[in-house]
Amino acid sequence: xxxxxxxxxxxxxxxxxxxxxxxxxxxxxxxxxxxxxxxxxxxxxxxxxxxxxxxxxxxxxxxxxxxxxxxxxxxxxxxxxxxxxxxxxxxxxxxxxxxxxxxxxxxxxxxxxxxxxxxxxxxxxxxxxxxxxxxxxxxxxxxxxxxxxxxxxxxxxxxxxxxxxxxxxxxxxxxxxxxxxxxxxxxxxxxxxxxxxxxxxxxxxxxxxxxxxxxxxxxxxxxxxxxxxxxxxxxxxxxxxxxxxxxxxxxxxxxxxxxxxxxxxxxxxxxxxxxxxxxxxxxxxxxxxxxxxxxxxxxxxxxxxxxxxxxxxxxxxxxxxxxxxxxxxxxxxxxxxxxxxxxxxxxxxxxxxxxxxxxxxxxxxxxxxxxxxxxxxxxxxxxxxxxxxxxxxxxxxxxxxxxxxxxxxxxxxxxxxxxxxxxxxxxxxxxxxxxxxxxxxxxxxxxxxxxxxxxxxxxxxxxxxxxxxxxxxxxxxxxxxxxxxxxxxxxxxxxxxxxxxxxxxxxxxxx
Numbered sequence: 261x262x263x264x265x266x267x268x269x270x271x272x273x274x275x276x277x278x279x280x281x282x283x284x285x286x287x288x289x290x291x292x293x294x295x296x297x298x299x300x301x302x303x304x305x306x307x308x309x310x311x312x313x314x315x316x317x318x319x320x321x322x323x324x325x326x327x328x329x330x331x332x333x334x335x336x337x338x339x340x341x342x343x344x345x346x347x348x349x350x351x352x353x354x355x356x357x358x359x360x361x362x363x364x365x366x367x368x369x370x371x372x373x374x375x376x377x378x379x380x381x382x383x384x385x386x387x388x389x390x391x392x393x394x395x396x397x398x399x400x401x402x403x404x405x406x407x408x409x410x411x412x413x414x415x416x417x418x419x420x421x422x423x424x425x426x427x428x429x430x431x432x433x434x435x436x437x438x439x440x441x442x443x444x445x446x447x448x449x450x451x452x453x454x455x456x457x458x459x460x461x462x463x464x465x466x467x468x469x470x471x472x473x474x475x476x477x478x479x480x481x482x483x484x485x486x487x488x489x490x491x492x493x494x495x496x497x498x499x500x501x502x503x504x505x506x507x508x509x510x511x512x513x514x515x516x517x518x519x520x521x522x523x524x525x526x527x528x529x530x531x532x533x534x535x536x537x538x539x540x541x542x543x544x545x546x547x548x549x550x551x552x553x554x555x556x557x558x559x560x561x562x563x564x565x566x567x568x569x570x571x572x573x574x575x576x577x578x579x580x581x582x583x584x585x586x587x588x589x590x591x592x593x594x595x596x597x598x599x600x601x602x603x604x605x606x607x608x609x610x611x612x613x614x615x616x617x618x619x620x621x622x623x624x625x626x627x628x629x630x631x632x633x634x635x636x637x638x639x640x641x642x643x644x645x646x647x648x649x650x651x652x653x654x655x656x657x658x659x660x661x662x663x664x665x666x667x668x669x670x671x672x673x674x675x676x677x678x679x680x681x682x683x684x685x686x687x688x689x690x691x692x693x694x695x696x697x698x699x700x701x702x703x704x705x706x707x708x709x710x711x712x713x714x715x716x717x718x719x720x721x722x723x724x725x726x727x728x729x730x731x732x733x734x735x736x737x738x739x740x741x742x743x744x745x746x747x748x749x750x751x752x753x754x755x756x757x758x759x760x761x762x763x764x765x766x767x768x769x770x771x
Contacts, residue, residue: 357748358568358586362603362657368415368629369652371396376407377631377650378438378559378611380450381414384618388414389478390629391423391450392652393437393611404435406452408479414615414627415654424452424473424481431456432471432483432490438611440561441478442509442516443618448475449539451507451518454490468503470494470520472540484540494520494534494542503528508562510620517590517620518542519562519572522550528558529576533590546591554596557583559611562590563622568661569748573602573612573628577644582612582630582655588747602655606632608644609653624659661748668692669718669744669757676729676740676765683767685740686726687759689718698745698752701727703738703767711738718744731769740765 369376371394379392388411396402406424409417426436432454439452454471469492473481483490496502508519516536521528530550534542545551552572560574570587582602587593594600602612612630616622632653633644669691676685691697696719703712711734714727729740741764744757 357662358571359660359662360584360600360602360657362655364603364605365415365627365654365656366605367632367651368411368654369409369417369420371420371649371651375404375631375650376652379613379629379631379652380439380441380561381613381615381627381629382441382443382618383414383615384443386412388412388417388615389441390417390652391439391441391478392613393439394420394422404437406436406439406450421479423479424450424483426454427483427487427490430488430490431469431492433457434466436471438506438559440507440509440613442511442620444511444516444539446476448478448481449473449509449516450475450481451493451509453503453505453507454492455503466503467496468505469496470504470507470518493536493540494518496522504532506559508560510562510564512564512619516542519551519560521558521560523558529554529556529574531560531562531572531574551591552585552587552593554583556581556596561613561628563614563616563620565622565624565659568624568659571614571622571659573614573630575610575612575630577608577610580608580610580644582609582628602628602657604630604632604653604655606634606653608633608650610644625656627654627656629654669697671742671744671757671759674740674742674759674763674765676767679728681732682728682730682769683740684726685729685765685767686724687742688724690723691718693746696747697756698747698749699725699727700743700745700752701729702741702743703729703734704741705736705738717747729767735769737766737768740767 369379369390369392375395377393379390381388381390390409390411392407393404394407395404403426405422405426407420408423409420411417424436424439426433434455434457437453437455439450441448441450443449450473452471452473453468455466455468457466471490472484472493474484475481484493485491494504496504502523504520504522506521510517514537516539518534518536519531520534522530522532531552532548533545533551535545536542554574556576556579557574558576560572562570562572565571565586568586570590571584572586572593573582573584575582582604583596584600584602585594585596609630609632612628614622615627615629629652631650633650669689671687671689674685674687676683685701696717699716699718701714701716702710704710712729716725716727718725741759743755745752745754746756
């Protein structure tokens with residue numbers, strides 16, 4: 261099939277008195293014009309903002325170089341890789357309203373008289389890959405290790421193989437378990453719980469930490485910082501003999517987001533969040549406080565549902581159920597609710613893992629895998645601690661987003677007031693939606709180039725929102741305008757309100 265560009269070229273060159281050089285410049289000018297329009301469009305979208313986390317406030321102005329770099333990155337990813345950058349997430353968001361329906365699929369991994377649980381499942385192309393924690397009690401020398409299998413349909417899996425074992429006389433010498441895997445560029449990153457014995461003069465205690473291993477194929481792994489001397493990337497606070505475990509990893513905007521449970525607070529169901537630029541050195545977010553607490557469920561997995569925000573599944577052998585919750589920003593989660601469960605069949609269910617893509621995103625329709633088992637006495641309290649065997653079962657679920665189109669957001673009276681070394685730009689609003697809104701303030705020059713953006717949040721119950729435009733960030737004449745998105749619209753795809761051209765404010769910072 262003939263491509264359009266050669267056909268246009270041949271037609272123009274065939275015309276009388278038209279040289280190839282002239283045609284080249286015509287096509288080049290057309291391409292530049294198209295790119296200009298393309299950049300102008302995306303400069304006014306929020307692909308040019310950075311994630312807002314931790315101590316960073318609810319607005320973050322950028323330099324023109326950062327904006328241009330972000331736009332160029334978006335163009336490069338879209339044109340050459342047919343994919344757009346991952347969504348940007350914002351602090352102070354409120355969870356999207358979700359509805360979930362689920363059904364039990366059956367047992368997918370089974371080891372007679374063995375223990376299989378805590379799966380991590382990834383889809384790459386047409387291949388499904390699973391890593392999980394396994395043990396064969398029939399082998400007296402076996403310890404909990406990490407296994408691997410593949411599938412073409414997400415249900416029938418190939419023969420298992422051990423891909424990661426404890427290292428003798430090291431910090432993960434007792435066992436390795438609870439893997440979570442993400443792929444960044446061509447490298448797999450596995451975060452896992454490693455346990456060692458802490459022996460003192462008066463006691464022997466087990467201590468759990470989170471470790472890292474990397475691989476080029478998902479099968480042959482190298483522990484950080486070496487296979488002979490693995491070092492944890494997250495450890496319990498000094499002086500405790502407790503656990504940080506259950507790692508769950510995502511990768512967004514060139515940053516690793518690692519969720520984990522922490523028993524050092526006295527409540528093993530608390531979930532913390534740490535982030536890292538290199539996948540090795542992590543900083544705990546939310547002022548080191550848990551981002552989610554629950555009276556049940558010490559085992560969890562967190563992924564990002566495309567168009568619906570962060571999604572968590574959790575459960576434990578104490579509750580025997582798989583629960584779910586969600587968040588728009590990854591920090592503020594819906595409180596635990598006993599009614600939000602995923603359908604299972606067996607009496608004992610725990611250690612869930614969501615089927616995701618390489619970067620940790622999921623579709624609204626996906627699968628959760630989990631450890632499942634029955635005991636001879638299902639009525640005994642704690643009977644699931646030692647079942648006859650643990651298999652890995654699966655349940656599918658489908659999520660729909662509640663219709664919230666009846667609420668409105670009205671904004672009026674945009675104005676910029678001169679302050680010392682800058683301007684305070686703000687407008688009044690009435691928010692009758694059942695969620696807060698994201699406001700994108702934009703400062704542009706006379707040609708429409710974006711100079712500064714900021715992202716304040718228009719919360720419910722507050723009637724004014726604004727942003728500071730400081731003269732230390734630009735000089736000369738500029739124009740202020742704004743757009744508004746629902747808080748649940750994480751990727752900022754549907755504008756619900758915007759300033760008219762006649763309303764934009766002209767401000768000037770003298771050189």
